[in-house]
Amino acid sequence: MKTTALIIEFLVSGLLILFAVFSLFLSFKTEETLSILNIIIETYSEVLKSSIFALVFMAFAYSVGVVSEQFARSLFEWRLNQIKNKRLRVFKDSYARNINATGDLFFDHGSMRFYVLQNGNSLYEEISGQISRLRLVRVLFVTMLLVAIAVIWQLLSEPSALMALLLLVLIALLFVNGNAINRRFERYCRAIERSYLLLKLSPQDTQDTEPANKS
Numbered sequence: 001m002k003t004t005a006l007i008i009e010f011l012v013s014g015l016l017i018l019f020a021v022f023s024l025f026l027s028f029k030t031e032e033t034l035s036i037l038n039i040i041i042e043t044y045s046e047v048l049k050s051s052i053f054a055l056v057f058m059a060f061a062y063s064v065g066v067v068s069e070q071f072a073r074s075l076f077e078w079r080l081n082q083i084k085n086k087r088l089r090v091f092k093d094s095y096a097r098n099i100n101a102t103g104d105l106f107f108d109h110g111s112m113r114f115y116v117l118q119n120g121n122s123l124y125e126e127i128s129g130q131i132s133r134l135r136l137v138r139v140l141f142v143t144m145l146l147v148a149i150a151v152i153w154q155l156l157s158e159p160s161a162l163m164a165l166l167l168l169v170l171i172a173l174l175f176v177n178g179n180a181i182n183r184r185f186e187r188y189c190r191a192i193e194r195s196y197l198l199l200k201l202s203p204q205d206t207q208d209t210e211p212a213n214k215s
Contacts, residue, residue, distance in 0.1 A: 002128070006132075009065070009132060010065035010066050011058065011061055011062050012065070013135065013136070014060075014061035014062055014065030014068065015061050015065075016140065017068040017139065017142065019143065020142070020145075020146035020147050020150075021146065023146070023147050023150040024146055024147075024150040026150070027153040027154045069138070072135075072139050072141065072142045073138060075138070079181075079182065079185065083182075083185045083186060084109050084189060087186075087189040087193065088109070091193055105200065106196070109189060109192050109193075113127060113192050113196075115196060116192065116196055119199050120195060120198070123198060124195065126194075127191045130187055133184055134181070134184045134188060137180050137181050137184055140177060141174065141177045141178065144174050147170060148167060148171065148174065151163055151166050151167045151170060152167060
């Protein structure tokens with residue numbers, strides 16, 4: 001089930017990026033490129049309708065989704081590291097001194113996440129859910145960024161009020177999406193800390209505990 005959900009996530013991400021790339025391609029359109037595109041469609045129309053082409057396209061979209069997710073993650077890695085460092089200071093000051101009796105503690109989110117994965121499968125579901133949401137919002141940001149570039153190029157070549165309005169809407173959505181990514185980083189870190197603390201405070205009682213607050 002988890003593998004299927006992961007495949008769907010990467011497939012959706014790939015389709016979003018391909019849509020954005022196609023929009024970017026159309027913004028650079030010339031008579032020559034459009035004629036080439038028409039020739040390709042007319043020549044391979046039967047192939048494009050075949051089930052084999054659909055399978056190949058889905059595989060290609062999945063591959064694009066994997067690559068684009070890696071790119072989107074590296075794009076925001078600096079911000080995630082900032083939030084991790086901020087959260088770790090809070091974790092040390094607010095929680096660590098209260099559970100020193102339970103043994104050595106980890107003070108990095110990577111080690112805490114691995115600890116939860118090894119010792120509390122049900123608690124790790126919340127962390128996994130936050131990772132899935134992060135993938136989608138990051139790829140959506142890259143998609144909107146590419147579409148915004150396409151709109152800007154279209155405005156430079158053929159100015160219009162509609163394109164200008166669309167650009168303003170996209171810029172606003174990019175800010176909203178950027179803020180959503182920031183909040184998702186916070187929730188991701190809190191999910192790791194909360195699950196880790198539950199295991200350290202009561203390791204036996206939390207093995208089969210369902211995680212709370214998955215939103």
